[in-house]
Amino acid sequence: MKNIRLKDIAEALGLSVSTVSRALSRKGKISVETIRRVEEKAREMGYLPNSIAKGLKTRSTHMVGLLIPDITNPIFPEYAQGILDTASEHGYQIIMLNTYKDRNKERMAILSLLSNQVDGLILTSTKLLRRELMELKSKGVCFVVTRRELRIPGVSFVDVDNFHGGYTATEYLIETGKTRIAFIGSRFSGEPARRRLKGYVKALKDNGLQIREEWIIEDESSFEGGYRATQKVAHDVEAIFAYNDIMAIGALIYAFENHLNVPEELAIVGFDDIPFSSLPIVNLTTMRQPMYEMGKQAFETLTNLMKNQAGAHRIWLKPTLMKRGTA
Amino acid sequence: MKNIRLKDIAEALGLSVSTVSRALSRKGKISVETIRRVEEKAREMGYLPNSIAKGLKTRSTHMVGLLIPDITNPIFPEYAQGILDTASEHGYQIIMLNTYKDRNKERMAILSLLSNQVDGLILTSTKLLRRELMELKSKGVCFVVTRRELRIPGVSFVDVDNFHGGYTATEYLIETGKTRIAFIGSRFSGEPARRRLKGYVKALKDNGLQIREEWIIEDESSFEGGYRATQKVAHDVEAIFAYNDIMAIGALIYAFENHLNVPEELAIVGFDDIPFSSLPIVNLTTMRQPMYEMGKQAFETLTNLMKNQAGAHRIWLKPTLMKRGTA
DNA sequence: TTGTACGCGTTATCAG
DNA sequence: CTGATAACGCGTACAA
Numbered sequence: 255m256k257n258i259r260l261k262d263i264a265e266a267l268g269l270s271v272s273t274v275s276r277a278l279s280r281k282g283k284i285s286v287e288t289i290r291r292v293e294e295k296a297r298e299m300g301y302l303p304n305s306i307a308k309g310l311k312t313r314s315t316h317m318v319g320l321l322i323p324d325i326t327n328p329i330f331p332e333y334a335q336g337i338l339d340t341a342s343e344h345g346y347q348i349i350m351l352n353t354y355k356d357r358n359k360e361r362m363a364i365l366s367l368l369s370n371q372v373d374g375l376i377l378t379s380t381k382l383l384r385r386e387l388m389e390l391k392s393k394g395v396c397f398v399v400t401r402r403e404l405r406i407p408g409v410s411f412v413d414v415d416n417f418h419g420g421y422t423a424t425e426y427l428i429e430t431g432k433t434r435i436a437f438i439g440s441r442f443s444g445e446p447a448r449r450r451l452k453g454y455v456k457a458l459k460d461n462g463l464q465i466r467e468e469w470i471i472e473d474e475s476s477f478e479g480g481y482r483a484t485q486k487v488a489h490d491v492e493a494i495f496a497y498n499d500i501m502a503i504g505a506l507i508y509a510f511e512n513h514l515n516v517p518e519e520l521a522i523v524g525f526d527d528i529p530f531s532s533l534p535i536v537n538l539t540t541m542r543q544p545m546y547e548m549g550k551q552a553f554e555t556l557t558n559l560m561k562n563q564a565g566a567h568r569i570w571l572k573p574t575l576m577k578r579g580t581a
Numbered sequence: 582m583k584n585i586r587l588k589d590i591a592e593a594l595g596l597s598v599s600t601v602s603r604a605l606s607r608k609g610k611i612s613v614e615t616i617r618r619v620e621e622k623a624r625e626m627g628y629l630p631n632s633i634a635k636g637l638k639t640r641s642t643h644m645v646g647l648l649i650p651d652i653t654n655p656i657f658p659e660y661a662q663g664i665l666d667t668a669s670e671h672g673y674q675i676i677m678l679n680t681y682k683d684r685n686k687e688r689m690a691i692l693s694l695l696s697n698q699v700d701g702l703i704l705t706s707t708k709l710l711r712r713e714l715m716e717l718k719s720k721g722v723c724f725v726v727t728r729r730e731l732r733i734p735g736v737s738f739v740d741v742d743n744f745h746g747g748y749t750a751t752e753y754l755i756e757t758g759k760t761r762i763a764f765i766g767s768r769f770s771g772e773p774a775r776r777r778l779k780g781y782v783k784a785l786k787d788n789g790l791q792i793r794e795e796w797i798i799e800d801e802s803s804f805e806g807g808y809r810a811t812q813k814v815a816h817d818v819e820a821i822f823a824y825n826d827i828m829a830i831g832a833l834i835y836a837f838e839n840h841l842n843v844p845e846e847l848a849i850v851g852f853d854d855i856p857f858s859s860l861p862i863v864n865l866t867t868m869r870q871p872m873y874e875m876g877k878q879a880f881e882t883l884t885n886l887m888k889n890q891a892g893a894h895r896i897w898l899k900p901t902l903m904k905r906g907t908a
Numbered sequence: 909t910t911g912t913a914c915g916c917g918t919t920a921t922c923a924g
Numbered sequence: 925c926t927g928a929t930a931a932c933g934c935g936t937a938c939a940a
Contacts, residue, residue, distance in 0.1 A: 259933060270911045275935060282936085283909055305696045306633045306642060307933035310916045315633060317676070317697070325665070326658045328856065335653050338679050347676045347697060349644070352665050369632045370644070370674060477860070507861045529655065530857040533804065534834045586917060597927045602919060609920095610925050634917035637932045 258301045267295055278303070309371060318374045318556065319367035320350045321360060328528040329545055330378075333400075336549025337376065344557055346373070357381040368395065374556045376400065396559045400552045403445060410559060412552045412569040416446050419541045419573035420453020423495050423523045426575055428461050432493040432521055435463075438483035438505065439497030440475035447497050450525065454495055473501075480504020488512070488520060493581065499524040499531045499540055506538065506580065521581035525573070537579035544571050585628045594622055605630070636698060645883065646694035646702045647677045648687060655855040656872055657705075660727075663876025664703065671884055673700070684708040695722065701883045703727065723886045727879045730772060737886060739879045739896040743773050746868045746900035747780020750822050750850045753902055755788050759820035759848055762790075765810035765832065766824030767802035774824050777852065781822055800828075807831020815839070815847060820908065826851040826858045826867055833865065833907065848908035852900070864906035871898050 264274045269292070276282045277292035278301075295301075309315035320337060322330055334350070341348050349372060351363045360382060367375060375397035380387070388406055390397060399411040427435050437454045439447045451470070458465055471486055473479035480501030484494060485508060496502035502524030506516065514520045517539075524531060527542035551569050558564045591601045596619070603609045604619035605628075622628075636642035647664055649657055661677070668675050676694060680687045687709060694702060702724035707714070715733055717724060726738040754762050764781045766774045778797070785792055798813055800806035807828030811821060812835060823829035829851030833843065841847045844866075851858060854869035878896050885891045 257933095261933080271933090272912080272935075273910055276910090279935085285909060288909080302692065302696050304637075304698060304933050306698045307637050307916090308935075310631075310634050310637055310918090310933080311935050313916080315697075324662075325652075326662050326856075328655075328658075331653045331655075331658050334677075335651075335679065338652070338677065342678065347678070347693065349674050350661075350665065350677050351669065351674070352662065365629065366674065369629050370642075371631060371633045503860065503862070510862060529653075530860070533830065533857075535830070535837060535862060584917095588917080598917090599919080599928080600926055602917095603926085606919085612925060615925085631917050634932090635919075637917080637934095638919045640932080 257304070258299045259304070260301075263292065263295050263299055263301055266299065267291060313371075314373055315371045316345055317347045317349055317370065317372045318376065318553070319364070319370075319372045320348050320376045320378070321353050321363055321380065322350065322378045323353055323355045325350070325352060328530070329526050329543065332529075333378070333545040333549040336546035337553050338549075340550045340553040344553070346553075346557075353381075355379070355381060357383075361386075364390070374398075374560050376552050376556060377402075396556060398552050398556045398559065400548060401446070408566045410555050410566045410568065412548055412555060412567075412571065414446075414543050414548070414573050415570040416449035416573075417453040417456075418570075419525060419543075420450035420495070421457045422453070422573070422575055423450075423525065423541050424454045424457035425461070426577075427493045427495060427521060427523060427581060428457065428463070430493075430517070430521065430581060433463055434469075434491040435493045435495060436469040436471065436487040436491045437495050437497075438471045438473065438480060438487075438501055440473060440479060440501065442472050450497060475500055477501075477504040477507060481508045484508040488514065492519070493517075493521040493523070495523050497525060499526040499528045499538060502538055502540065502580075503531075503536065506536070517579070517581045523581045527576055532576070532578070539578045539581040540576050541573040542576045543573050547571055584631070585626045586631070587628075590619065590622050590626055590628055593626065594618060640698075641700055642698045643672055644674045644676055644697065644699045645880070646691070646697075646699045647675050647705070648680050648690055648703065648707065649677065649705045650680055650682045652677070652679060655857070656853050656870065659856075660705070660872040660876040663873040664880050665876075667877045667880040671880070673880075673884075680708075682706070682708060684710075688713075691717070701725070701887050703879050703883060704729075723883060725879050725883045725886065727875060728773070730776075735893045737882050737893045737895065739875055739882060739894075739898065741773075741870050741875070741900050742897040743776035743900075744780040744783075745897075746852060746870075747777035747822070748784045749780070749900070749902055750777075750852065750868050751781045751784035752788070753904075754820045754822060754848055754850060754908060755784065755790070757820075757844070757848065757908060760790055761796075761818040762820040762822060763796040763798065763814040763818045764822050764824075765798045765800065765807060765814070765828055767800060767806060767828065769799050777824060802827055804828075804831040804834060808835045811835040815841065819846070820844075820848040820850070822850050822852075824852060826853040826855045826865060829865055829867065829907075830858075830863065833863070844906070844908045850908045854903055859903075859905070866905045866908040867903050868900040869903045870900050874898055 260271045260274045264271045277289045353360045377399045379401040403413045471483040473483040481504040484505040524540035527540045531538040555567045587598045587601045591598045604616045678690045704726045706728040730740045798810040800810040808831040811832040851867035854867045858865040882894045
């Protein structure tokens with residue numbers, strides 16, 4: 255069954271293709287009567303516009319490419335939701351791809367997306383080099399970066415204020431009376447961890463507490479990593495601020511297995527607020543990252559870019575403390 | 582900066598557009614030397630093919646639409662991953678949309694996707710009426726349905742064998758010595774719940790156990806729902822088979838709060854194996870649905886359809902028992 | 909108010 | 925082996 259084209263409905267009505275086109279898009283001068291007839295016929299024949307043909311002409315496909323490291327990482331579904339919902343409100347479709355934090359995959363994905371003539375790109379935790387992003391920008395590609403803070407003139411990004419989050423979490427632990435506080439984290443080479451760590455350090459200093467190197471532990475981002483890191487310091491500290499909820503839960507498991515009372519003997523604060531942290535059995539106190547909001551803002555920033563070629567936006571979202579049972 | 586077109590590289594080389602096209606696609610007779618020259622020039626000029634113009638001509642965009650009820654439902658990210666990975670292997674892009682189980686949203690989404698000339702559709706847990714699916718089929722649209730078993734001639738689907746899963750879970754509980762076993766579930770009107778329930782009933786019968794209506798509880802699919810349902814039967818049964826992990830965890834919370842030993846006093850088996858069920862603190866015994874595999878199979882079934890217009894495939898995946906701490 | 913003619917970037921057909 | 929030419933479906937100056 256062939257699709258109905260403008261031409262088909264034009265012939266059925268004895269009109270020209272352009273008249274039909276105008277009637278359907280309501281552009282230019284056209285009689286109300288013609289509009290009515292065309293619309294009726296279009297409905298009757300089940301006309302469905304060919305958006306890609308339109309895109310070829312108008313140079314706008316209303317498609318946006320979304321690159322995510324890994325959709326099974328529990329912080330991302332909510333983020334994706336924010337993007338999908340907002341895109342849908344604005345009449346855009348999202349083409350999604352996983353990059354697995356592989357710079358090469360990312361490059362290929364972007365080429366493929368641009369080849370498909372997407373109107374814009376959302377790059378999540380991109381590994382692309384600064385130079386590459388500048389090049390992309392100079393080609394006139396519209397894009398927004400999230401979860402990576404970078405200062406390239408004209409490049410927009412949306413990120414969480416990791417420093418502020420680290421500061422708030424640590425300060426809260428201090429407020430509850432803890433003075434011996436460890437930080438366990440992963441990938442200290444990466445920006446998010448570095449900034450959360452800086453927030454932790456600053457909060458300790460501001461409160462006249464000493465920074466102890468041996469209380470700052472690096473391990474991998476996993477339950478096991480959190481467990482191991484906790485093992486190294488649990489005998490010596492009263493509280494743990496973890497880089498993320500995964501590691502915090504690892505700490506929780508350690509406490510559980512070693513019959514440490516939480517939070518009395520060992521208080522634990524995480525970061526992210528992944529869905530399971532709020533389960534009654536877990537009930538983790540943590541810094542919530544507004545991931546839905548991040549997705550929403552990312553898309554809205556992008557639409558502004560696509561429409562007005564407006565200047566760059568830099569958005570920091572504040573994480574909020576979710577007080578629950580572990581601190 | 583305008584994009585480089587075939588025409589640009591043709592002019593730069595003093596060739597015709599069609600020759601350049603053939604050189605790049607290596608179709609038809611063309612000299613090796615020309616191919617070399619064209620490819621070099623293309624690289625040099627940074628040529629990126631315009632897939633949507635190509636699609637207009639070839640009537641194939643290599644895009645596939647994916648409809649999912651809700652990507653934040655923890656069973657779906659893995660599924661989406663399976664689809665994304667497989668699509669990528671086959672050189673396809675995925676346009677993803679949430680439907681929120683809303684039939685109308687689904688209709689709109691499909692129209693919009695077809696308007697974008699996708700080559701195929703994957704409909705997850707679709708609410709569309711049988712009649713609508715048949716209509717879609719008769720229009721020649723390629724699509725695969727997942728998580729809904731339906732017998733429409735020529736329509737392919739991939740689903741988990743819910744009956745088998747329900748049977749296996751119940752049988753396992755019986756094997757561990759339990760005889761008083763409850764089923765807690767939600768949406769008994771829906772097929773998955775009905776089939777799992779049937780499996781439960783059959784397993785009881787096959788083992789000479791009685792079916793007790795008051796041990797079959799319906800409530801909503803949430804922690805609270807599972808908690809409430811458990812509350813109603815816990816005093817009377819030794820084991821609970823839950824429709825899904827969410828409800829099973831609700832049951833677990835109930836047991837936890839009421840100091841019931843799990844699994845001695847109350848054994849619990851879930852369904853899904855969502856990521857958190859394997860956490861040491863949760864450690865839920867459950868029927869694992871192979872969601873990645875389901876996504877993979879769905880896409881592969883679809884490619885077959887798109888290529889050969891091959892006959893319909895009906896695939897049932899077997900869920901597998903994950904023996905952990907709660908049963 | 910409507911129709912004609914052309915172009916968007918690509919591929920397919922048919923001559924040469 | 926290569927080049928003109930005609931589509932693909934739609935939008936838009938320009939002419940009527």
